[in-house]
Amino acid sequence: MPTHQEKDQPLAKEQPRRRQARGERRIAQLLEAAASVFCETGYTAASTNAIAREAGVSPGTLYQFFPNKEAIAIELGERLMREMRETYGEALAPVDPATPLEEAVAAAVDRFIDFNCRHPVFFTLMHGPDVPGRIAEEHDALLTTLVARVEALLAPSLPDAPAADVARTAHVCLAVYKAGLELVLGREGAEREAYVQELKHVLLRYLEPLVGDRPPAGPSSLTGTPTP
Template identity: 60%
Template sequence: MSEDPKPRRQARGERRIAQLLQAAAAVFCANGYTASSTNAIAREAKVSPGTLYQYFPNKEAIAIELGGRLIHQMRERHGQVFTPRNMTLPLPELIDAVLDPMIEFNCLNPAFLALMHGSDVPGRIAEEHDELHTSLLTQVRELIGARAVPALPDEDLDRISDMTFAVFKGGLALIIAAPEGPVRDAAVAELKKVLFRYLEPVFEGEGSITTAPTPR
C-alpha cells in the first residue's frame, strides 16, 4: 500500500508558511508595515511572488497571520509571568520574574512592535493588540493593588499602574533598539532600577508609601 502523500504536502506547506512569516517579520522590522510589500517579502524569503500568493492573497493576510501568532505567544508568556508564586516574591525578584520573559520575547520578536506602528495595520491585529494591552495593564493594576500598603484609593492605583506600565513600555523600546550585549544589558538593568525605586515605597515591606497627592 502506498503512503498517503497528504501529510507530506501539509508539512511542506507549513514549512513554507513559516518561511514566509519569518521573511515578513524581517521586512516589517526593516521597513515598517506600511512601507513593506509582498514583493519585498518574497525576495526576503527567496521565493517568487507567485509562490507567496499560493499561501497569502496580500500583505494584510500575512500581517494578520503573523500578528495573530505573535499575540497568541505573548498571551502565553503573560500566563507564565503573572503566576500566584511570582506575585508573592520580594520586589527585586518580582521585577526580574515579570520583566525578563517579557523583554526576551520582544527582543526575539521585534516584529511584534513593528506591526503596531504602521498607519494601515489591519484592524483585527490592532484590536487584538489593544485587548492584550488592556489585559496586561489590568494584571499590573491587580498586582500593585494586592501588594500596596496601605491600600490605595482607586484614583491613586490607576495613576501608579498607568505610570508603571508607561515606564516599562518606554524602557522596552530603548532595550529593543540597543545592540545585543553589554549595551542592552545595561539598559535592562536601568529599567529595573527605575521600576524598583518607583514601586519600592508602595509595596508591603519595601518601605513607606510616598504617593504624590492628587492635584486639586
C-alpha cells in the same frame, strides 16, 4: 488478501498530511521573511515582492498562501500574540511572598525583554502608524486584559488604596516599561543590557515607596506588558 483499494488507503491518507506539512513549512518560511522585511523597512514600505525575495520564492508561490501584505501581517501578528499571551501567563503568575521586590521585578522584565528581543517585529507591527486595524484592535484588547490582571496582582500589596489609585499605578508601570522597551530595542550588546538595568531600577524605585514592606505579590507583573 487485501485488495488494491485497501492497500492504497494508507497512501491516500498520507499524501494530504505531507502536503499539509509542506504547506505549514512554507507558511513559516514566508512569515519569517516577512518579519525580517517589516523590521528592516517598516510595514508601509514592505511589499509582497520583497517578502518573496527574502524567502527565496517567487511572488506566485507567496500568493498561493497569502492574498496580500495585510494578510501576512495579520497572521504574523496573531501568532506572536498567542506566544505573548503564554509569556504573560508565566510572568503574571503569583509570586512567592518571600520573593524580594527587586528579584520579582527583574524576573518579569527579563522575560518580556527576552520575548521582544527574539521577536523585534512584534514591536514594529504593534506600534506602526499604519498597521492593519485588526492587529491594532487585538493588541488593544490584549492590553486591556493585561492592565486588569496587573491591577489584580497589585491590590494585595496596596490593600488600603482606592481602586482608582491601583489602576493608575498599573498604567504608570506599563507606560514606563513601554518607554524603556523602545530604548532597549534600539541598542545592542552591553549597551542594551545597561538600558535593561536602568528600566529595572526605574520600576523598582517607583514601586518601593508604594509597596513598602508588604510582600511583592503583584509588583513583578507590572513589568509584564506586551510590546506596547
